[in-house]
Amino acid sequence: MSKTPKTDGAGRREPPLDFIRTIVRDDLAGGKHPGGVVTRFPPEPNGFLHIGHAKSICLNFGVALEFGGRCNLRFDDTDPAKEDTLFVEAIQDNIRWLGFDWGEGLYNASDYFEELYRFAVQLIERGGAYVCSLSEAEIRETRGTVTESGRESPYRGRGVAENLDLFTRMRNGEFPDGAHVLRARIDMASPNMKMRDPVIYRIRHVAHHHTGDAWPIYPMYDFAHPLSDALEGVTHSLCTLEFENNREFYDWILEQVDVPSTPRQIEFARLNLDYTVMSKRLLLELVEEEHVAGWDDPRMPTLAGLRRRGYTPEAIRNFCHSVGIAKSDNTVEMGQLEYFIRDDLNRKAPRVLGVERPLKVVLTNYPEDSVEELEAPYYPHDVPKEGSRTVPFSREIYIERDDFLEEPPKGYHRLAPGREARLRHAYVIRCDEVVKDAATGEVKELRCSYDPRTRSGSGTSDKKVQGTIHWVSAAHALEAELRLYDRLFSVPDPHGNPERDYRELLNSKSLETVKGLVEPSLATVRPGERFQFERLGYFCADTDSTADALVFNRIVTLRDSWLKLVQRGDGDAPRRRRRPQVAPNSTAPAERKSPEHAELTPAQRGRMEHYGDRLGLATGDALLLASDDDLAEFFEEAIRVHDNPKAVANWVINELRAHLKDTPLDSLPLTATALAELVALIDGQTISGNAAKHVFAEMLKKGESPAGIVDQLGLRQVADATQLEPVVDAVIAANPDNVALYRQGKTNLLGFFVGQVMKSTHGKANPRLVNELLRARLD
């Protein structure tokens, strides 16, 4: 792969593919899936979808879309006790709303019950499964623990005929719940708990929302999922990290029975968001215990909640795209989600005027009965959209309480006694008088004067004021219920604290309902319509909203750099970002387990001493070689050919082992003699270490002698300055920008230049010489 970033048509850099898309792309390029890529989104219909599911939906449908394949929606409905059609409808609705389409690909695992049953019979016939009559508790007790292996079930030895008979009778409903289960016969001693004869069918005399009373037995996820994938021709079965342990069984079952295709399971990290919870169980509890108003409560991270709150599908998709697909556990900040809804709505939402906490203002010099209709554009100049409405202006108006302060701090741009501010789309006013409640001292009203020359857009005054505030006309404003939402929990990780129940960590201020006032143009809004209430935030008319009783949800506030300034403390020097503390070295060298403590046979111990004392190898290296008999033999044979133990040991340890991984040494075409010859070539300056790696790679593949490969590939070292100089000059000439940077002091660019020279000589150049030459030219 080339190092240069790919760009799209507009010259923007195309983001790199995530690891899953890379696999899909390579599989497709390799002709592995002539029928195209097939993915699936497999929700269990036992709850509502949340934003974590959105990540998976965007991945699965996105991959299908991008690579010209398809994505099925399959309900993983194998546990009738918890599932409900209510959820299947909500799930479909949510996915469509998010903007994805499964086309014809709507399936249920329960559609496959008959086929799944036949697979189970086949597995039994092949000896891969048995009916186990242990109780649930007994099965648990005999499964062992993560450190001890399990014990085999006494029923493990049942013959095929008996198993078949029992399984048939299970299917016929002859046994009560729990009497028997069907188990895969794998390995009770497997270090992977999932492989210790997992249960694959259980008896449940429960009606299924889809198949009714047709089945008294139901397959388990581990059995149904891979087989359903295979039946649908799924090529890439993408799931979350907690299923990594299940993959071994996934692959196992696909080998045991005759499946029409072989899907591959790939796991990625699920999405977590701070200040919320993302587990279905917890979400269900919040709903059932009525900590929230339902699955679509706008504080919930469910798609239904986000939708009702006013989030757009685009914002959620953009957010999912931005967090990427990887394998490390992560918790994304709420701020990142908020960024994407603001970003989307900034371009889409019309601006209107509304007041959350009204403060009355009387314009003392404005005529009593006069009303002006002021033209107010829906979008600011920087949003390329058209449209406007008129807003009525009159003698009595309401402004935001926060926009007046009797004793304004430094930097406050709004109204204060004697100060001026502009009313958005209207006039500049000055605060002349503050009317207070005699008893409480509370500010009841402001008496201000307006400057008639300053009407917006009139161009009759060049008066400049610092602040612009929003307002509504008292006589014309509409009352509206404003639901101001904040994060559901008061701590970033409510589920992560073992000391405290997450319920105690709910944010008591997650919903604040206020009676606000909005401009009259909003009289006819319909639920779902979104606006920016200028300077406050984005709002969405709630489903509860009617013409008589307007209700708006605050989707998200606007960014507020004034608030930020206030919060970090007025007058404070701007804070530099705090550098992370240097973590103390958690392991002092002395505490480390010394390599000598490892268990060695007497022969190995002797060998190790020999390597260390006589051959001069470092202790760790000596131990490593000595403790592996095959490697040691290989090493000793090599140093008989070329007597440089240290160099040979380095090659064996650092290079050979890197390629070896788990494959046995003798399966390679490489001989000890050949490796010794290679090291000799390096020691004799015939080839550079860099070129030696190319040679080594060839030796590993073909088993030829190093000298032959060197000649074939023409890899003899170039250590002659007159030959190298032109190359060096060419590299310097080709990279004027980097030369300039280097000369400005970015001297770590030397590595870049050396790399370029090495590359253009195919690794043949003597790197030390290249360094010298380069330095002479650049310095």
Next chain:
RNA sequence: UGGGCGGUCGCCAAGUGGUAAGGCCCCGGAUUUUGGAUCCGGUAUACGAAGGUUCGAAUCCUUCCCGCCCAGCCA
């Protein structure tokens, strides 16, 4: 203490031996009739740690540390 995965900026995340991408956040500045938006600039001498190999290591080798997952007849 078995096995399977992870660990690169405050939060995400590229990168697989040759210049530590990008986004969010943050910090400056320009602009602005939204303290919004936009624009421009800044922010990791360093990749969990320590050793080693190499001219050159986030990438290869060794040892260690930390986190997550697995003992449902849930998915």
